Every structure is written in C-alpha cells, then in structure tokens.
Amino acid sequence: MAIGDVEPVPDSTDIYYVDSGMYEVEKYGSVYLIDAEKPALVDTGIAADREAVFGMLDEVGVDDLAYILPTHVHLDHAGGAGYLAERYPDATVMTHELGAPHLVDPSRLVEGTKAAVEDQWRFYDEPLPIDEERVEGLTDGDEIDLGDRTLTVHHAPGHAPHQVMFHDDGDDVLFVGDALGIWEPRSRTLRQTSPPSQFHLQKALDDVRTIEDIDPETVCFGHFGPRPYDADLAEAYKRVLVEWVEAIRQKRAELGDDEAVIDHFVEHTQMDEVWGARKARDEERLNTRGVLGYLDYVGDDE
Template sequence: MELSKVTSAGSEDLYCLDVELYGSPQYGAVYILDAERPAVVDSGTGRNYEWILEALAELDIAPEELEVIAPTHVHLDHAGGVGYLAEACPNADVYVYESGAQFLVDPTQIWAGTKEVVGDRIEYYAEPRPVDEDRIVELDDGDTVDLGDHALDVHHAPGHAFHQAVFYDPANDGVFTADAAGINVPNRPGVRQTSPPPGFDLEGCLADVEMLDDLDPGALYYGHFGGSETDGLLAEYATVIQEWVDRVEAKRNELDDDEAVVEYFAEQVETDSPWSAQHARGEERMNTRGVLHYLDNRE
C-alpha cells in the first residue's frame, strides 16, 4: 500500500492511494480528501478495499468518521469496492451520478458485464456487494457535495460512460477526472486513451474535454493515475483520442477482421511502463474493442 500527498497546483488535504489495480503499480487511484466532512473518491475493484481503511487510519480518520463515498462512475475499477467500504464505514453516504445508482443497489448486471469485458483480468476484482438504497444520494449535473472546507461540484461527463461524472473542488482548483481526461502513465510523457465498450463515444469524449477545459482547473486528479498540473494535457487528450479512433478505423479497413485488429494493437503496445505486460495488452484489447463498438454504432 502506498499513500502519497497530492500537491499539484497547491492542492491541500488530498491524498492518493495506489490500489495496484490489475497487479500493476501506478494504474488505479483512490483519493482521500481530509476535509471537515472526510470523503473518499472512487474505491478500486474491492479486492484491496482494506487498504483504503488502512489509509484512512494513517490519516487518523476512523471508519465511522468517513462521511462521503463518491465514485465517479460505476465501472468496477472505480466503484467495485463501494459496497465493501460502505459496510465498513457505517456513517458514510454514497454519492453517485443518478444514472449509475441502480448498479450499486443491484450490481448483478455490472458484474456480468465486467466479466465479459475484462476477460481473464477478472481475477483482480472482487464480486461487488450491494449498497443499501437508503444510503445512496443521487447526483445530477450542477449539484455540489458540501464537505465543509472543500466541495465536490458535479459535472456530467458521459463520453466514457453514460453514468460518469467528474468532481471539481474549488478550494483546490482541481478536478477528479475519472476517465474523462485519459490515462496518465507516471514517468511517461503525455496521456493515453481510454475507450472501453460498450459506453465509449468519441463525440461525447471530445465534449467532456471541452467541458473540463472550460472549468480551467489548475490540477487534474487522474483515476489512472495521480495528480498533475493541467498544463496542456486536456488539449493533448482531445488529439490523442481522435487519432486513436482514426488508427483503429484505418486498421479495420485494412484487415477486415475485428479480432485481427484487436490482436494487432495488443501486440503493438509498449510494455516498458510500470504496468505488467498482461495488463498493458489487456488494456489495449479492451480499448480497441470499445472503438470498434463505437464505429458499429456510428454506422
């Protein structure tokens, strides 16, 4: 377990926990905001949810003192541990964008869909536990979760998934990006695409980037992975995601075989990042299938 303080753009009271998603360091982040009303943003897959409790203890936040659990969306790499964490933190409510709430109350469908999408990487997940409906606070675009000396302003960001929202904290001038700003690979320049099936929509993703750019945050808190100064990363991601879709479409036109397209990109992926080779190739397969699904729907 590695817990680090986030200081990007002068951020305060914010900590990033590396939950080693898919067995890879520096890929899956859970954030703890040590506010007057303490909050956890995202939860990981549930496999290592005890690490969140250990991190809270390290910050002298008792389980019963946690007040807010805020998954950015209900994909299980971000929300799989919500039910476990809610059980362990009896006074915390779960704040989630309204269209995702049903999947936390009854996670059967999202669990089945996740197993289909991630394939053999399901070994890194725990079957999600349901959240009592009376502990869920449904959020809408424009809402604010009041944390006392901090806040989470809610902005719907459906390009990656229809149930995704990003949270902007005015006190820190930072935004929890979920998957709306791509993937930040530590110690590597730039950002990478994230385009899983079935929810990926290119035009929606570009609109989300424009929305984030309008917020003009000083810091981006990536779900994958870590805090960063914003600099030109949003404009870069708009280019990255458009070019990624163009590459997949061109390769589909060349090969005329979707599985061959998927394997082509999996074999091309670089494996010298902090991620494991299994994870890097699995990520590329998933993202390629997401683009192919998008192209089918577009046509």
C-alpha cells in the first residue's frame, strides 16, 4: 500500500482507509471512511494531506458526508477537519467535548502543536476554524446513528484527555485513534505514542483495559491501518508502555539531564530503516519529551 492508496478494511462492510502520506512517510497515517447510510469519516489526517482524503471519498463515490469524527483534536488526527467541513457543508463534526472548542478556534491547538512537534511543523498546513453550530461535543457512552449501524463512543484519555474511540456495532470494528499505540505493519510491531503535554501512563493503561473489555474483531489504528484484534495485542501494548516509561525514568536517573536523555533515545532509535532517519528521530524525540513531562507531573518515583 502506497501513499494515496485506498483499501477496504478486511472483513468489514463498506469501511475503507487511505494512506494519507503523513509526514511524507508511507504506512504512517490512516484515515477511515464508513460508507454507511449516513457516511462518516473517522479522523482526517493533517491538513496538508487533505487531497489524499478527498481522493478516497471520490474513489468510493461519497458525494455527501453526514459526520466528520476526529478521535481527538491533535492535528495529525483533526487538522483536516475544517477543510472537510468546507467541502461537505452538511456534515456535522463530532469529537470529545474537551476538544470540540479547539475545532472552532484552533489557535491554541496550533500553538501547542508547534511546541510539541517542533521541526515537523513544516509538514502541516494551518487548520481552518469550523462554525460553532456545526461542532458537537461527545462524552463516554454516546451513540452516533449512521442509519444501518451505530457507533458507540468510549472515552480514552491516556494519550490525550480529549481522545475517544468509536465502536462500530455492525462489523465489530473499533477505531482506536492512538489508544493502542502505533501499529507498524511492515515489522508487525507495536510502538508507543506518548507525546507532550498530556500523556498519562496509568490512564493509557486503563484505555487498553477498555479495549480488552470491548474485545472487538478488528482494531483500526490512526497509525497505521486495520488488523485483527486479539488479547495478545493489548497485553503487548501494556508492556510497551510500561517498559518505555521505565526506560526513560532510569535514563533520567543515570544522566541527570533531560536533553541528554532525549538525545540518547533519538540516537538509539530502531525505526530509521522503517520510517527513515528523519521521521524515526523526530518520533523518538516527541515521545521521550512526553514521558519526561509525565514524570515531572507524577514524580519520578511514581
């Protein structure tokens, strides 16, 4: 699957995804289309990649969206929402109630994203604000009627307080956003995602337990793509999270300098042959900084 390619989600009914080409890296960013009676888009990718998303909608033959559903308002998942709302003026944009105001006025979101992603900002376009009357906030347990199926909303605040997951009861598909980490399909490995400034380990582990309770047939990752779910996947991500945070905790105790800790993990990335050196190093820096911030918040000895 190459950037811009569209494929059906296996063992699903009328669910598709596109490789959005995020950060100009193949198999990193995915956006999903549920071609239901009331069509819905789950996540949007960054604004700069909107043409790939438009292309999926055109290829599948969707003329009008009913819903635009970012799993959370980080701009790699919601940055294109304003452009999609502009293209589909009848669509309602729905995300967690904590994130909804940032789609109406994205200025603070842009400021925070620039601080978090640093040099990666060059891959972004500025998001468009969305009229307030078109944006609805979601809470845990809400249901979204797509006509021939229902999406149930599950709050998943470990990666970000404004993250939700959507469970499609028709095909038993769970759109997990970043709650189950990053699935790297070429190496078939799970990678942590722990960005600044609101990553929280214990809440992230609770999110994985929520996924275990739902026990879906298929999980759809924001990074990257669908795969069958099994209990081993959830256990693996819990282990990834705990080991990642502990590695950073120990390295901070050893080096006593946060920039040295970040440099250590950047220099020892194992993903350069998969994502390329630039993206691999950017990813390690982002995720290390997020854990350091979490340790500052809870205390290094928690």
